[in-house]
Amino acid sequence: MNNYYQPPNFNQYQYNYDETAKKNAFYIEKAALEIRQIKRLGNIFGLAMTVYVAVNVLSSFFLLFPSVSNLYSSSALFQTCFGILAVDLVGLVAVFGIMAYINRKKYSSELIPAEKLSFKEGFLWIGFGMFFCIIANYAVNFIVYLLQAAGHDPFNVETPKPDSFITSIAIAIGTAVMPALCEEFAMRCCGIGMLKNHGKAFAVICVSLVFGLLHGNFVQFVFASLIGLILGYVTVKTNSVIPAVFIHMFNNGISVITSISEYVFKTESNASVGFWFALWFIIGGISTVILLVKGYFRNNAEKINEPYQNSLGKKVTSFFLVPGMIVPFLFFVYTIIVSIR
Numbered sequence: 001m002n003n004y005y006q007p008p009n010f011n012q013y014q015y016n017y018d019e020t021a022k023k024n025a026f027y028i029e030k031a032a033l034e035i036r037q038i039k040r041l042g043n044i045f046g047l048a049m050t051v052y053v054a055v056n057v058l059s060s061f062f063l064l065f066p067s068v069s070n071l072y073s074s075s076a077l078f079q080t081c082f083g084i085l086a087v088d089l090v091g092l093v094a095v096f097g098i099m100a101y102i103n104r105k106k107y108s109s110e111l112i113p114a115e116k117l118s119f120k121e122g123f124l125w126i127g128f129g130m131f132f133c134i135i136a137n138y139a140v141n142f143i144v145y146l147l148q149a150a151g152h153d154p155f156n157v158e159t160p161k162p163d164s165f166i167t168s169i170a171i172a173i174g175t176a177v178m179p180a181l182c183e184e185f186a187m188r189c190c191g192i193g194m195l196k197n198h199g200k201a202f203a204v205i206c207v208s209l210v211f212g213l214l215h216g217n218f219v220q221f222v223f224a225s226l227i228g229l230i231l232g233y234v235t236v237k238t239n240s241v242i243p244a245v246f247i248h249m250f251n252n253g254i255s256v257i258t259s260i261s262e263y264v265f266k267t268e269s270n271a272s273v274g275f276w277f278a279l280w281f282i283i284g285g286i287s288t289v290i291l292l293v294k295g296y297f298r299n300n301a302e303k304i305n306e307p308y309q310n311s312l313g314k315k316v317t318s319f320f321l322v323p324g325m326i327v328p329f330l331f332f333v334y335t336i337i338v339s340i341r
Contacts, residue, residue: 027308034310038198038318041106045191045210046324048099052091052214053331059086076160077167080174088174088182096186100194108197112189115239122243124287124296129234129247131284134277136226140219147340155339156219159255162263175256180248187211187228188235188244195319196236202315204232209320213332217339221332227251237296250280 059082063069071078100111117125147154159175162168187207195203208228212221231244258272291297310318320329 024307027306030306031308031310034198035314035318038202038315039322041195041198042319042322043324044099044103044194045206045319046322046326046328048095049210049214049325049328049332051095053328055086055091055095059090076163077170079160080167080170084174084178088178092182092186096190100190103194106197107193109193109239111193112185113193113235113239113241117238117240117242121238122246124291125234125238125243126246126250127280127284127287128291129230129243129284130250130280131288132230133227133247133251134281134284136223136230137277139226140223143222144219153341154218155341157217159259162260168260168263171259172253172256176249176253179252180245183211184231184241184245184248188231188241192232192235198315199312200236201312202319204229204236205312205316206319208232213329213336216332216335218336219339221336 063072072082073079100107104111144154160167160171162171187210191207191210192200192203195206208225208231211228212223212225215221215224227248231247234247235241235244254273254276257276261272319325
């Protein structure tokens with residue numbers, strides 16, 4: 001009689017087990033390697049932020065001289081030019097540009113993303129960005145209202161007041177144009193470009209928080225972090241920093257137009273702010289709907305289904321919880337806290 005019983009192939013079972021164990025070990029090591037790389041990037045960013053703080057501290061020493069201090073407090077033109085040189089050009093462009101140059105091998109694409117967009121696409125993305133900038137403005141104003149109702153007064157940096165035609169031009173450049181160019185270069189080009197190999201969402205979130213911290217007070221920290229998410233999202237979706245520059249410029253330009261109109265017409269008025277907010281809210285809302293209908297918000301990237309992948313939260317915390325971040329992080333957190341009087 002035939003024996004139909006087939007004994008189990010233990011060698012095959014052992015082989016499958018060994019192969020699975022090898023694959024798991026490979027993916028575990030891959031995830032651990034990514035965390036080590038992210039921590040190194042956190043230290044690099046922390047060093048750049050520390051140098052940024054040092055530049056600002058050193059530049060403030062010049063204000064200890066009575067003649068310079070008096071000129072700074074009395075001349076909006078000098079105050080604006082001083083800010084452009086010390087903060088925008090030296091503190092941001094030079095510091096983060098050098099960071100990007102030293103670590104240029106960590107970039108998988110061009111330092112300045114500038115994929116060609118049609119005028120229509122560019123306008124729609126700018127409208128979308130401005131739509132959420134207006135929402136962020138109202139959200140921050142509501143938070144400030146709650147703090148004031150609780151007896152706290154969050155300090156906010158005000159735009160210098162123009163006192164001549166030349167000063168008006170300088171303030172427009174120093175408040176709207178130069179920050180848009182310099183901050184977008186430092187954050188959305190140098191920053192996101194270095195981090196996005198570990199995930200675009202990770203890069204956008206980390207750079208947005210750094211962007212908020214660099215502003216150094218509570219109101220601007222919240223607002224800059226929120227619009228940083230918008231600017232980063234638009235940059236990675238379009239693979240171009242140009243829409244982000246215009247969004248940044250137009251957003252800052254609202255306060256500039258208001259201060260200049262107050263100088264020209266010699267009267268304080270909130271009508272100008274309300275007009276621009278309403279205009280951009282309408283244009284931005286329409287732009288957002290068009291982008292949504294046309295499918296621009298779809299995520300066409302292939303999902304990589306690998307075991308033991310690092311979560312977004314783990315990557316973000318690994319980026320910030322490193323020794324290089326301790327000094328700048330504590331410094332900026334302190335300045336943000338003390339800005340709430």
